[in-house]
Amino acid sequence: MSVPNRPRRSLLGWESTILALVVVALLMGSALHDAFLTGPNLSNLTSNLVEIALIALTMTLVVIAAEIDLSVASIVGMCSALLGVLWAAQVPMPLAILATLTLGALAGFLNGWLVTRLGLPSLAVTIGTLALYRGLAYALLGDRAVADFPPFWTNLGFGLVPGTQIPIPAVAFVLLAIITAVVLHATPFGRSLYAIGANEVAARFAGLRVERTKLLLFILSGLMSAFAAVIYTFRFSSARADNAAGLELAVIAAVLLGGVSIFGGRGSVIGVIAAVFLIGIIQNALTLADVPNEILTIVTGLLLILSVLGPNLAARFKTARQQRLNTQPQGGTL
Amino acid sequence: MTGLSTPGTASTPPPNLLSRLFRAREASLILILLALVAMTTAINPRFLTPQSMRDLALNVAIIGLVVVGQTLVLLMKHVDLSVSSTLGLTAFLTGSLFVANPSMPIGLAFVAGVGIGALLGAVNGLLVAYGKVPALVATLGTLYVFRGVDYAVVQGGQITASNLPAAFSSFASSSVLGVPSLVLLVLVVMALFSIYLRSYRAGREYYAVGSNVEAASLAGINVSRRVMTGFILSGAIAGLAGVLYLARYGTVDAAAGTGLELQVIAAAVVGGVAITGGVGTIAGAGIGALLLGVIGSALVALRAPAFWQQAIQGALLLLAISIDIVVARRAARVMQERSHR
Numbered sequence: 001m002s003v004p005n006r007p008r009r010s011l012l013g014w015e016s017t018i019l020a021l022v023v024v025a026l027l028m029g030s031a032l033h034d035a036f037l038t039g040p041n042l043s044n045l046t047s048n049l050v051e052i053a054l055i056a057l058t059m060t061l062v063v064i065a066a067e068i069d070l071s072v073a074s075i076v077g078m079c080s081a082l083l084g085v086l087w088a089a090q091v092p093m094p095l096a097i098l099a100t101l102t103l104g105a106l107a108g109f110l111n112g113w114l115v116t117r118l119g120l121p122s123l124a125v126t127i128g129t130l131a132l133y134r135g136l137a138y139a140l141l142g143d144r145a146v147a148d149f150p151p152f153w154t155n156l157g158f159g160l161v162p163g164t165q166i167p168i169p170a171v172a173f174v175l176l177a178i179i180t181a182v183v184l185h186a187t188p189f190g191r192s193l194y195a196i197g198a199n200e201v202a203a204r205f206a207g208l209r210v211e212r213t214k215l216l217l218f219i220l221s222g223l224m225s226a227f228a229a230v231i232y233t234f235r236f237s238s239a240r241a242d243n244a245a246g247l248e249l250a251v252i253a254a255v256l257l258g259g260v261s262i263f264g265g266r267g268s269v270i271g272v273i274a275a276v277f278l279i280g281i282i283q284n285a286l287t288l289a290d291v292p293n294e295i296l297t298i299v300t301g302l303l304l305i306l307s308v309l310g311p312n313l314a315a316r317f318k319t320a321r322q323q324r325l326n327t328q329p330q331g332g333t334l
Numbered sequence: 335m336t337g338l339s340t341p342g343t344a345s346t347p348p349p350n351l352l353s354r355l356f357r358a359r360e361a362s363l364i365l366i367l368l369a370l371v372a373m374t375t376a377i378n379p380r381f382l383t384p385q386s387m388r389d390l391a392l393n394v395a396i397i398g399l400v401v402v403g404q405t406l407v408l409l410m411k412h413v414d415l416s417v418s419s420t421l422g423l424t425a426f427l428t429g430s431l432f433v434a435n436p437s438m439p440i441g442l443a444f445v446a447g448v449g450i451g452a453l454l455g456a457v458n459g460l461l462v463a464y465g466k467v468p469a470l471v472a473t474l475g476t477l478y479v480f481r482g483v484d485y486a487v488v489q490g491g492q493i494t495a496s497n498l499p500a501a502f503s504s505f506a507s508s509s510v511l512g513v514p515s516l517v518l519l520v521l522v523v524m525a526l527f528s529i530y531l532r533s534y535r536a537g538r539e540y541y542a543v544g545s546n547v548e549a550a551s552l553a554g555i556n557v558s559r560r561v562m563t564g565f566i567l568s569g570a571i572a573g574l575a576g577v578l579y580l581a582r583y584g585t586v587d588a589a590a591g592t593g594l595e596l597q598v599i600a601a602a603v604v605g606g607v608a609i610t611g612g613v614g615t616i617a618g619a620g621i622g623a624l625l626l627g628v629i630g631s632a633l634v635a636l637r638a639p640a641f642w643q644q645a646i647q648g649a650l651l652l653l654a655i656s657i658d659i660v661v662a663r664r665a666a667r668v669m670q671e672r673s674h675r
Contacts, residue, residue, distance in 0.1 A: 114652070118656055123413075124609055124655050125655065128648060128651045128652035130596065130648075131600070131644060135648045139645045252474065294484075295482065297478050298478065298483060299482075301475040301478030301480075305472060
């Protein structure tokens with residue numbers, strides 16, 4: 001899905017734009033409704049975002065390396081189903097969680113193997129595994145739901161850090177976000193992702209192990225989806241095969257809105273986190289203001305389109321003006 | 335929806351090795367199809383009754399139709415994720431037209447559906463061709479926007495068969511010489527677009543743009559206009575599919591068609607349309623849709639455990655994609671060896 005001449009846009013510029021938009025959204029939210037800027041509401045807002053935010057972290061890495069993983073939501077469903085089945089079979093919870101995380105990593109490994117070994121496009125592979133993993137979720141759990149999780153564990157899903165309004169999963173997210181940001185922006189591995197995404201052939205000639213790196217990225221994406229599945233299951237205290245259905249598009253929307261180029265090679269963790277929160281804040285504020293749900297869907301779509309269209313149009317006007325200025329002195333006709 | 339009768343099986347005019355292999359690919363898909371049908375019928379003879387064939391054809395027809403538009407877009411190395419929302423929105427809007435004017439001629443409903451679809455497709459086309467927004471981003475955005483508009487228009491209501499004129503609903507159940515008219519209509523659209531892609535300059539341009547956009551541009555092809563046209567056609571076809579969806583199911587709410595986009599892309603990919611652009615035929619894509627449909631109903635006929643069916647379908651989809659790339663690689667290698675000689 002490539003368009004050759006992608007316009008340059010300053011990454012820093014986009015990040016400050018989206019951070020500014022977050023501030024504007026916060027101000028608008030507090031103007032729209034008194035309950036917006038309260039601890040419980042912000043806590044609730046964050047809780048609702050946590051799975052999308054977590055998966056968006058690894059999706060950022062995957063998309064920067066010019067690949068995509070559409071199977072993430074199906075991995076959540078499959079892993080949630082496994083957790084439920086194991087718990088219903090009276091497997092001790094720590095062991096069940098370990099098995100769930102392993103399944104996620106294996107699912108990611110299969111994606112990565114098909115992409116790197118068979119050289120298949122990740123879009124096609126992960127559309128296939130999107131169907132496969134969701135199917136396996138139903139094979140595991142059918143249309144049953146496992147709901148009798150012990151309070152200790154469900155509390156980890158929807159509980160707050162004692163004495164604060166901070167949801168416990170948010171703490172895990174902050175830690176993982178810091179790790180991801182450091183890995184992406186301050187390690188050779190992270191820089192190699194940009195190189196691979198920008199020009200894979202050149203990266204290979206420069207001695208980067210492209211296949212191994214991509215395999216690792218898909219495993220990480222599967223592992224993170226499994227982790228999100230554990231949180232999702234405990235947060236709603238319900239393991240169901242259709243958990244998180246359709247979440248993949250929300251994650252990808254957030255990553256693209258965050259300034260990551262769909263062609264790879266560009267993007268940052270900060271931008272993506274800001275985008276996740278921007279979407280969450282707008283949806284929360286509009287919900288508080290009784291704006292109907294359908295408007296939220298439209299706003300999300302428009303934001304996504306405008307985030308790319310805006311800079312493109314700005315770049316086009318700029319070059320057009322420069323061309324006019326350049327050609328005027330000669331009076332040439334071009 | 336057999337795909338056998340539609341022209342355009344070979345993708346390139348000279349019968350070189352590559353085109354022979356692609357023809358072999360469609361032939362092998364048909365062989366798999368026949369083997370699957372034969373095996374299923376042997377185990378469960380009721381699989382091949384006229385009634386079940388009819389149901390199968392009707393089920394595949396709408397996906398098969400949307401795949402036609404998707405193929406045009408995929409050939410140019412773009413993608414249209416918004417087709418499911420376009421289908422849902424046009425189905426509801428066309429239904430509302432009937433509610434507002436119960437005496438509206440049926441032909442007008444088709445015109446309206448196709449027109450609304452084309453308009454929605456034009457939005458995608460403008461964004462991709464002139465706004466230079468990557469198709470994946472643009473159509474993911476419009477997937478949300480069109481669905482949001484759909485929800486806003488529907489407002490929790492729904493169209494039911496009782497809102498529709500009897501002549502319109504009976505179109506979906508009528509048949510000509512035993513073939514449902516709905517299926518015939520889809521076959522006609524497939525045949526027309528097959529001819530368009532194979533024998534017209536404009537049709538060949540889709541392949542050129544997808545194979546090498548710079549070369550196409552240097553060869554004098556107006557790439558932006560071609561991309562724009564492709565998205566408008568994809569939208570118009572999804573709009574037509576919306577009208578057919580309304581006729582077939584009668585009941586349409588705001589969620590109609592949700593998730594269809596991935597089935598459509600899967601059918602195209604199984605049918606040999608490369609998502610990397612430049613390769614594929616309408617016939618292949620149609621056979622892909624048919625194959626997925628047959629697998630689905632064969633699993634039911636074989637009494638595969640209900641909850642395993644989707645997993646098996648997913649695994650078969652992966653298998654088809656993998657075989658596709660292996661065949662394509664072998665073709666490339668043979669070509670290379672020949673050029674070295």
